[in-house]
Amino acid sequence: xxxxxxxxxxxxGLAVTFSSASVMAKPADEPIQPIQPAKVKNVGLxxxxxxxxxxxxxxxxxxxxxxxxxxxxxxxxDNLKTSIGHNWNKGPINAxxxxxxxLNVAQFWDGRAKDLNAQAGGPIANPGExxxxxxxxxxxxxxxxxxxxxxxxxxxxxxxxxxEVTKAIAAFEETLVTPNSRFDKWLKGDKxxxxxxxxxxxxxxxxxxxxxxHNGAAVGGxxxxxMGVVEAYQATSPAxxxxxxxxxxxxxxxxxVPTLRNVELTYPYFHDGEAATLPQAVDTMGRIQLGxxxxxxxxxxxxxxxxxxxxxxxxxxxxxxxxSSDATPRPxxxxx
Amino acid sequence: xxxxxxxxxxxxGLAVTFSSASVMAKPADEPIQPIQPAKVKNVGLxxxxxxxxxxxxxxxxxxxxxxxxxxxxxxxxDNLKTSIGHNWNKGPINAxxxxxxxLNVAQFWDGRAKDLNAQAGGPIANPGExxxxxxxxxxxxxxxxxxxxxxxxxxxxxxxxxxEVTKAIAAFEETLVTPNSRFDKWLKGDKxxxxxxxxxxxxxxxxxxxxxxHNGAAVGGxxxxxMGVVEAYQATSPAxxxxxxxxxxxxxxxxxVPTLRNVELTYPYFHDGEAATLPQAVDTMGRIQLGxxxxxxxxxxxxxxxxxxxxxxxxxxxxxxxxSSDATPRPxxxxx
Numbered sequence: 001x002x003x004x005x006x007x008x009x010x011x012x013g014l015a016v017t018f019s020s021a022s023v024m025a026k027p028a029d030e031p032i033q034p035i036q037p038a039k040v041k042n043v044g045l046x047x048x049x050x051x052x053x054x055x056x057x058x059x060x061x062x063x064x065x066x067x068x069x070x071x072x073x074x075x076x077x078d079n080l081k082t083s084i085g086h087n088w089n090k091g092p093i094n095a096x097x098x099x100x101x102x103l104n105v106a107q108f109w110d111g112r113a114k115d116l117n118a119q120a121g122g123p124i125a126n127p128g129e130x131x132x133x134x135x136x137x138x139x140x141x142x143x144x145x146x147x148x149x150x151x152x153x154x155x156x157x158x159x160x161x162x163x164e165v166t167k168a169i170a171a172f173e174e175t176l177v178t179p180n181s182r183f184d185k186w187l188k189g190d191k192x193x194x195x196x197x198x199x200x201x202x203x204x205x206x207x208x209x210x211x212x213x214h215n216g217a218a219v220g221g222x223x224x225x226x227m228g229v230v231e232a233y234q235a236t237s238p239a240x241x242x243x244x245x246x247x248x249x250x251x252x253x254x255x256x257v258p259t260l261r262n263v264e265l266t267y268p269y270f271h272d273g274e275a276a277t278l279p280q281a282v283d284t285m286g287r288i289q290l291g292x293x294x295x296x297x298x299x300x301x302x303x304x305x306x307x308x309x310x311x312x313x314x315x316x317x318x319x320x321x322x323x324s325s326d327a328t329p330r331p332x333x334x335x336x
Numbered sequence: 337x338x339x340x341x342x343x344x345x346x347x348x349g350l351a352v353t354f355s356s357a358s359v360m361a362k363p364a365d366e367p368i369q370p371i372q373p374a375k376v377k378n379v380g381l382x383x384x385x386x387x388x389x390x391x392x393x394x395x396x397x398x399x400x401x402x403x404x405x406x407x408x409x410x411x412x413x414d415n416l417k418t419s420i421g422h423n424w425n426k427g428p429i430n431a432x433x434x435x436x437x438x439l440n441v442a443q444f445w446d447g448r449a450k451d452l453n454a455q456a457g458g459p460i461a462n463p464g465e466x467x468x469x470x471x472x473x474x475x476x477x478x479x480x481x482x483x484x485x486x487x488x489x490x491x492x493x494x495x496x497x498x499x500e501v502t503k504a505i506a507a508f509e510e511t512l513v514t515p516n517s518r519f520d521k522w523l524k525g526d527k528x529x530x531x532x533x534x535x536x537x538x539x540x541x542x543x544x545x546x547x548x549x550h551n552g553a554a555v556g557g558x559x560x561x562x563m564g565v566v567e568a569y570q571a572t573s574p575a576x577x578x579x580x581x582x583x584x585x586x587x588x589x590x591x592x593v594p595t596l597r598n599v600e601l602t603y604p605y606f607h608d609g610e611a612a613t614l615p616q617a618v619d620t621m622g623r624i625q626l627g628x629x630x631x632x633x634x635x636x637x638x639x640x641x642x643x644x645x646x647x648x649x650x651x652x653x654x655x656x657x658x659x660s661s662d663a664t665p666r667p668x669x670x671x672x
Contacts, residue, residue: 054409055409056407056410056414056415057415061416061420062414062415062416063404063414063416063420068399071392072654073390073391073654073655073656073657074392074657074659075659078392078398078399079392079393079398079660079667080397080398080399080667080669084397084399084669087424088423088424088669090669090670264659265659267659267660268666276662276666277662278662279662313656314654314656315653316653316654317651317652317653317654318408318409318650318652318653318654319409320409320649320650321409321410323410323411323600323601323603324415324603326612326613326614326615330604330612331415331416333416333420333424333426334426
């Protein structure tokens with residue numbers, strides 16, 4: 001038995017143990033924990049990162065920002081099967097939500113970035129996404145007096161580096177946690193926060209083994225698992241999963257378990273975005289991961305529970321970006 | 337002499353008169369008037385319109401919203417020569433700023449929409465822009481419970497119509513005025529609000545005849561004028577201007593005079609976006625509209641004045657959009 005299999009087995013075991021406990025139990029006894037509010041350590045860094053997150057000038061076209069595919073008005077996603085990138089490129093994979101992504105064990109579906117800092121530079125330079133490069137992105141920012149002043153304040157130097165850029169974006173993203181969902185209120189003891197069918201849905205979610213993978217504060221995001229344990233999944237995406245990172249064939253088609261926080265907002269589901277609705281996603285997951293065929297009533301209850309995981313959404317003013325100077329390299333959206 | 341020529345002549349005359357008056361004159365004696373803050377009559381209508389303005393589901397792709405090309409983080413423009421539309425379509429014309437657009441005599445560069453209400457429906461159904469259609473856009477909104485409830489509150493009925501949609505978007509856009517620029521403070525009597533070179537730039541702007549067209553509260557936006565009065569303009573855009581609306585050959589290459597409010601933020605300039613910087617735009621305008629060759633010093637002064645026209649930028653929280661329901665038609669970005 002591999003370590004991973006052992007851990008999975010242990011987690012399933014724990015889930016089963018938990019599921020036999022009263023649903024009135026304290027949070028400590030539950031496989032899901034409340035989300036903690038973000039603690040902002042460096043306001044200036046976060047504010048700079050927020051601007052950069054919304055800045056389309058980090059793309060070659062001047063049209064695509066982080067917020068284009070991880071739209072904070074829409075659950076931190078683009079609500080598309082797979083994303084649209086530079087030159088209307090069809091992305092190979094569904095854009096995961098940025099909300100609560102700081103709680104992920106690693107970033108991207110295959111975990112190829114160890115943290116948000118490492119992730120943030122990827123899309124900027126990906127030819128099928130923002131299609132810029134780190135040299136150009138830094139040159140653009142360095143030419144904008146408003147940014148130079150802000151980098152000076154935050155980092156103590158007027159020289160902009162890509163490391164500073166990704167650090168600022170990551171610091172902003174770390175604030176994008178979503179506490180105070182109805183489920184979290186219930187977890188913390190407010191038993192009126194959930195309706196009976198929602199509590200029943202949670203019990204069913206646990207009893208069925210969903211919490212084997214979807215557990216912790218993010219209700220997922222903390223392990224890699226095979227997509228299609230009991231039954232093979234016919235993906236429409238070419239993505240191979242974790243094997244691309246580890247080169248270990250045992251990791252083929254292993255993907256990071258997505259967080260279920262705010263799952264009502266983050267449709268469509270799965271790494272290929274092929275499940276358009278929550279009932280579809282619950283049905284498929286039950287079948288291919290657990291060998292279970294949920295009845296329509298069971299499916300409805302689980303979906304009702306899942307919709308209680310929507311927490312406080314981003315709550316800040318639309319950032320106003322500093323204007324380019326005459327020296328700023330202009331976007332080239334139609335250059336080949 | 338046509339009525340338009342007469343008015344232009346009169347305006348030039350007035351501008352010359354004004355320019356001989358003291359720059360300490362009261363606003364009533366100046367060709368430019370301060371921007372008045374927006375008076376919000378119906379908060380619910382504006383809030384609904386704000387959500388719709390940011391909602392990518394009004395596009396076929398689910399990727400493009402009003403804010404994509406009239407980006408409120410970037411002066412209400414996309415800062416591109418011409419916009420990117422559905423399927424990476426290269427638009428035929430520069431996207432004008434939405435800021436202070438309620439002050440325009442009409443909407444679009446050729447004035448083909450009489451007001452913001454009439455404008456708002458255009459891009460939604462334009463195959464090269466958002467590429468949806470009004471029937472689909474309404475069907476999408478009608479399927480979203482959060483919107484239906486909000487339309488009910490605002491309009492008293494759960495039935496969504498495209499007229500309600502454009503009315504709400506227009507009501508939001510009417511709030512996007514930008515008062516309190518340094519120039520407006522100066523106009524209102526705060527003589528310390530401008531530096532000497534900025535005041536000199538304003539005087540030169542008036543003395544040169546720029547205020548013949550760029551006048552009023554929006555410093556433009558209130559008339560159609562020929563692009564290239566003294567010297568022909570070699571446009572890169574196929575746009576023919578006002579003639580497309582009036583079918584009057586006298587209106588060929590007549591365009592709405594753009595507002596100069598927030599002009600530091602709304603680069604690049606002209607209907608084809610070919611002037612990348614303010615110095616370039618000032619140089620070209622002087623040459624082709626006024627037959628003047630500004631010296632580098634004059635150009636610098638006028639640019640310094642123009643940068644004092646940046647007012648209060650949009651100041652509101654990023655809207656959070658209501659999620660789609662299982663019945664909501666899904667975006668089809670890659671369907672031909």
